[in-house]
Amino acid sequence: MGVCRGALLRVLVLQLAWALVGGQVRYSVPEEAKAGTVVGRLAQDLGLEAGEPEARRLRLVSQGRRASVEVSGASGALVVSSRLDREELCGKSAPCSLRLEVLVERPLRVFHVELEVTDINDNAPVFPAARKNLSIAESSLPGSRFPLEGASDADVGANAQLSYSLSPSEHFKVEEENSNSRSKSLFLVLTKPLDRETMPIHHLVLTATDGGRPPLTGTVELVISVLDANDNAPQFNQSVYKVQLPEDALEGTLVMRLNATDPDEGSNREVIYEMDAVVPPSASPAFSIDGKIGEIKLTGALDFETVALYELQIEAEIRGLPLSGHCKVVVEVLDVNDNAPEVWVTSLSVPVPEDAAVGTVVALLSVSDRDSGANGRVRCTVWPPAPFGLVSTFAGSYSLVLREALDRERVSEYEVEVRAEDGGAPPLRASRGLRVPVSDVNDNAPAFTQAVYTVLARENNAAGAELARLWARDPDEAGNGRVSYSVAESGGGAAVSGVGWRPASSYVSVDAESGRLWALQPLDYEELQVLQFEVRAVDAGEPALCGNATVQLFVLDENDNAPVLLPPAGGGPGAGVSGSAASGADSSALWAWATWGAPAGQVLAKIRAVDADSGYNAWLRYELWEPRGKGPFRVGLYSGEVSTTRALEEADGPRQRLVIVVRDHGEPARSATATLSVSLVEGAEAALAAASSGSSGAGLRTAEGGASVASAATTTNVWLVVAICVVSSLFLLAVVLYGAARWAPRSAVLSGPGPATLVCASEVGSWSYSQRQSRSLCVADGAGKSDLMVFSPNFPPPPGSAAKETHPEAPALLQTVSGFPFLSFFSVSPTPISPCHFSYPPTRQLLACAGSAPGS
Known part of the structure; x- marks a missing residue:
């Protein structure tokens, strides 16, 4: 408890200053600190206010190694959560630093914390064995040196600096010697000649003391047997040999061949080699030595990441004599690129909204490689290179950030692969796949399939009839893509005769969900021919977006109006009229005069009618219904002119009754009937009738008799000239229109x-x-x-x-x-x-x- 308490007092205070490059916080804690020990006030050092650590979910991210520390959710302090053993975490490496990553959300940020675990003197020096047997020839001269295997201490620094002492002896002492190797050589030195007869066995205690406070010790018992009549021991030409081996060396590889010489002759020169000790002891099975020829071979696998240096203690003995020589073989393992990089995803923030700003952090990654040097330097890339990129935030830490704007309607999900490659030859690679979905925002307005819809509807349609179906596409999803339809308030209308302007909403409506266009009332072509209005499509996003389309509703005419007879025009050839025009089977009574002997082809009257319909439904033709057969009169099929087919005779009677049917071309056809009474009179009577009819509006055409005949001829000539001019003009106009229609675009009017x-x-x-x-x-x-x-x-x-x-x-x-x-x-x-x-x-x-x- 005193040791731990003293170590806790030496805990380094938090380094508040941030490193300018890395933005790193450093703490220090002694090993074996109790659980709950506060390492540092992390939230306060990161600039978070009270209550923010828990609200912003301040937490540590592990990188595959148990951190033994955690962040207190309430206070934001970094505390010890489990036993910290520096030797277990870092071995002999010094200093022992743990790299931690701290995440803060809303917004997502990463901080790097370096936690140094300081060593305490909790490990005593340990010798390979509790007892060591030595045989020393009695003839050994003072100053002779005998190598000893030193103790090892799992601590580092001053806690692992060992000093040796030997129990009191007048014949021996212990000396340490610095060599070119990484460890010191320990020797037992003979200070006074031995006398086997006086003391054949010497029992000594070798004590190793470390530099801790308080110091810890370890001991080994040295049992020294004094041999009588020893001559010369084998001698190596070097006390320390150095060898380098790559870690991928195969079993059976020759490490080196030793040669120890002995100046004796005969059997005293037969040297036997033996591997006395291996450091670390766990590496003993990795090497073997041929006792006769001194060849050291590799018998196990090497791993630079586990053990980078081996020390082999070799002993050479003379057959039959207990004399020996010693040397040390230091084997340095060279690193090869045998470890691929490792990639961890420490945090992933998905889905990413499609309107996320460039530079948004999507994921945090950590990359490491167990190799060293160039073999452990890792370079990371991301594939595909767009729209994401990698930003190095710290050694071995990367952020996956957004490089380009996203569009969910174009790509709704990305498969991102983070690739890591080390600097070895050949390089080794690793990859980690990420699935990054893109969430939708309302960035697309509904768009109709057509800018202008043309709808044809027959008149007299039933109320509630479906006229058309409109459809607007919105590529967004869920509510952002759910479209509702309506007729725009100012979407248009039509001017109706006798009523005035009426809005389009009084004629049609649009189903909000399906886009079906309904008729609210029957349509009348004679009242409304064209109705133009706008339909609006609005999505359910926030804010809502809309699109418009123009609808042109054309009402198609039906034959729902019968021809209507008109009174004759004044001043021209015509007939008197009585009654009123009627449709269907009703008739109108007309009358006219004709003179006896009138020539064939003379126009007596002209029947005029009009139809409120349009096109074929309004194209009228005239037929003489009665009398049938070959009569003295005929009716122009399309002109309605009643003329004589031959000269009139007295046998034709004083009065003729003609029934004329006016019929349109509709389906079914509608008609009107006119009754024309023709009175046959003498020339003088015709003149008087013409004079009297001039004031009343009824005309009479005669073919003989003085001024009346001259006047009628003049009127006929004028009408003929007018007709010829009109026909010529319309013929030229028809030719021009035909040529324009022949070579003009199809859509031209x-x-x-x-x-x-x-x-x-x-x-x-x-x-x-x-x-x-x-x-x-x-x-x-x-x-x-x-x-x-x-x-x-x-x-x-x-x-x-x-x-x-x-x-x-x-x-x-x-x-x-x-x-x-x-x-x-x-x-x-x-x-x-x-x-x-x-x-x-x-x-x-x-x-x-x-x-x-x-x-x-």
Whole structure:
């Protein structure tokens, strides 16, 4: 207890100053210190406040060797946890230093602590044997020296410095001699001639005393037998031999060959060699000597890391005589690169957030190599070289840090390999694999698959019908990638006639989870043709990110409006009207005059009708329903003009009743019926009727009689000139539009001065819609259409699709995709218009031409 207490008083105080390069704290503690002994106030020396050691999880990291110390969680002090034995930890190495790594979390930091275990004098000197027998010839001269095996002390420094003393004797003394070896040689010196007859055996005690306080001793009994009539002992040419062997030397390797000489003759010259002692004693099986020839060979494996130096005590004796010579063979083991580096992961902080800053410490590693010199110098690298790198924090300690920014959507996990290579030749390598997952942050906004969605919906659809499905992709995971959909508050709307501006949310809604687009109410093409709005996709991250897409909803017309008959235009050839226009089976009553003998082809009246639908559904044709057969009248199929087929005769009667059906091209077709009463009168009566009808709005056309005939002829000529000009202009316009459609891109709009917006694209063609007022392609008495939609099929025209002068049947003009007819749609204005003639060029583009009769 006194020894330990005195050693504890010599504990070195903590070195508070940090080393400028390594940032290392050094402590000192004596060996055999009791458990619980405070080595130093580690938390205070690291600059941590009270309570921080436990909050930041201050702890030691072991590197494969039991540290025997620990950190107190509450106070942050470094205390002894188990028995510290310097000889067990470091052997004969001095000083005995333990390298410790201290980790502090939040943020993660590493500190290096060097703990020096100081030696106390707890080991007494020990001789190889408790008794040593010596034989000395009686004839030995004073001054003769006999080697003795010294004691060993497991301590170091002054505690291992031995001094020897011999029990009182008038014949012998002990001397120490410094040699070139690492240990001293001990000799028993004869100081006075021996007399066997007086004392044949000498019993002496050799005492070894170390330099500790208090000193410890060890003894060996020397039993010296005095031999009578000894001559000459064998002599070696050197007292100490030095040999170097690599640690990978094979068994059976010749270490060296000794030769001892004896000046005697005969049998006294026959020398026998014997290995007297080996230091350390545990290495005895590693060497052997041939007693006859003196060859020392290796019989076991060498290991530089275990024993680097061997001392062999060799004795040479004369056969038959107990005379001997002695020498020492010092075998130095040379290190070879036979130990691969070792890599330990002392701390791993995963997963790493993908927005972690460059320089973030991911892991702490320790590297060591048991070899020495260049064989023990280790160089570390990391593979792959990006995005992580290694930073050396201390000798044998590295930090794995982030070198580049991470992106979880590109790489979600890294397999990192830390490779260590020593400086030997050839070098040895070791590696340690690390799995570093990357955690997600909300760094990606939802993105729709299309910037603009084009949706086609038939009018009169059911409320709640699904119109389309939108989808936005967010590459983030979990809540960061969970997308919800909504119609943007300012996402758009439409101007509705008679109602004003209505927001898009009154027509459609979007399912928040699935992105399905629903119709909230039936759509009416005559009220709304195009609805444009924005849909927003928002993820569930913090903060939330969003993306937008534009939806263009085009309402497709259905044939839900029947043709409506219009009153005749004033001033032109026409008829009187009574009643009101009606749809379906209802009819309107019209009347007109004709003179006897009127030539064939004379226009008597013109039936005008309009359809609120668009395209084919608004394309009207006129048919004479009654009378059937060959009558004196006919109706223009698309012009609605009632004209004579031959000269009128008295046999035709004074009055003719014509029933005319106006039918559109919808599916199914809708129609209206007009009844025209034609009165046949004389020329004078016709003139009077024309004069009276001029003030009432009803017209009468005659073919004879003075000024009336001249006036009618003049009016006819004017109409013919106007028609010719209109037809010529529209023909040139149609040629220009055809050429533009032939060589222009598919998505171009053929009508309209402004840029077109692409509505949709598919295998069968492209829809284009002019958002600005289009140029009217139907020229007639009334106002033209206000918009135009053109469809240009991508497929080649079918055989026999050459331009025709007459209008083909409606089913031949319909090209449908998913039940929607793809053809040109002309919206109908409420003002009267004349039918338009359609031609079909080889490109299958539907154009409009002048309003004239078919075949013109």
